[in-house]
Amino acid sequence: MRKIAVIGGRETVMGFRALGLDTFDAADAKEAGSCLKSLTKDEEYAIIYIEEKLAAGISSEISKFKDSPATAIITIPGREGSDGSSMEALRAAVERAVGRNILGD
Amino acid sequence: MASKTVTPTRMVLNQYKGRLKTARRGHKLLKDKRDGLMRQFMEIVTVNKELRVKVEKGLTEAFASLQVASAIMSPEMLESALIYPKQSVELSVDYKNVMSVNVPRYEYKTTNDDPTEIYPYGFAQTSAELDEALEKMSGVFEDMLKLAETEKTVQLLAEEIEKTRRRVNALEYVMIPEYEQVIRYITMKLEESENSTKVRLMKVKEMVLQDAHHYEM
Numbered sequence: 001m002r003k004i005a006v007i008g009g010r011e012t013v014m015g016f017r018a019l020g021l022d023t024f025d026a027a028d029a030k031e032a033g034s035c036l037k038s039l040t041k042d043e044e045y046a047i048i049y050i051e052e053k054l055a056a057g058i059s060s061e062i063s064k065f066k067d068s069p070a071t072a073i074i075t076i077p078g079r080e081g082s083d084g085s086s087m088e089a090l091r092a093a094v095e096r097a098v099g100r101n102i103l104g105d
Numbered sequence: 106m107a108s109k110t111v112t113p114t115r116m117v118l119n120q121y122k123g124r125l126k127t128a129r130r131g132h133k134l135l136k137d138k139r140d141g142l143m144r145q146f147m148e149i150v151t152v153n154k155e156l157r158v159k160v161e162k163g164l165t166e167a168f169a170s171l172q173v174a175s176a177i178m179s180p181e182m183l184e185s186a187l188i189y190p191k192q193s194v195e196l197s198v199d200y201k202n203v204m205s206v207n208v209p210r211y212e213y214k215t216t217n218d219d220p221t222e223i224y225p226y227g228f229a230q231t232s233a234e235l236d237e238a239l240e241k242m243s244g245v246f247e248d249m250l251k252l253a254e255t256e257k258t259v260q261l262l263a264e265e266i267e268k269t270r271r272r273v274n275a276l277e278y279v280m281i282p283e284y285e286q287v288i289r290y291i292t293m294k295l296e297e298s299e300n301s302t303k304v305r306l307m308k309v310k311e312m313v314l315q316d317a318h319h320y321e322m
Contacts, residue, residue, distance in 0.1 A: 001195045020193040072257035082161045097263035
């Protein structure tokens, strides 16, 4: 059995904890980075949700897992709402595959 | 070019002809694979986009409710209400093969079967807004799982498409033209040596005849 982790600001992860997910609060990108490293060490977690504004600081770390089927790192908006970076990442993936943006907008 | 290093013999020619045939077949197969992947990718990427929008909206709403709850309750109360979860989520991961790419399929199980039992606190000391926030949270959770699944699939497929496209291009623009050139080079060389052999033979025949019959040209 694998688990799901959430990395985010203190207030963001609070709600997820009640749902039964493993939550880790990180104040800044550096903390989130070391948190991510320890979480991905033994593949205990299959999905790691990470707050967008933290993910922005450690994007190189995250892109390492882009090609690994065992660990999915998914960005979610924080309390302040989405900053659009997740959509941007999706668009980048489409461009990488198709060669141009076909999603519109 | 590579033609400098090949020996122009019939055996090498046959070798290269075989290679060219394989390369052409590989090229066709990879092209089909690329097209198939692309079709799957298009389908899943639209789903992914929709889910992304849905999750972002759902989470924003849930966070707003939580904000209201935290405005009503003291931070300590809120913290203590949520600190010990009543349920835990376990995830089983399964892999599905999409055009030879392994993509994960998630199946989750909560230790607590009753969906109304998500509140890890007594109702006496908490506000109704917190209940609402949690309900929204658990409502969006299922979509979050699906989002994780599709988003991972999109990432993996994108990677595979890129790889396949590179291979197709390498075959089409490098390998196949190179083989064709080598084959052309060898055929030409062989023809040339055949011609020179023929000329030599004719010359020798002429000399032999001259010797035998003593006639002058």
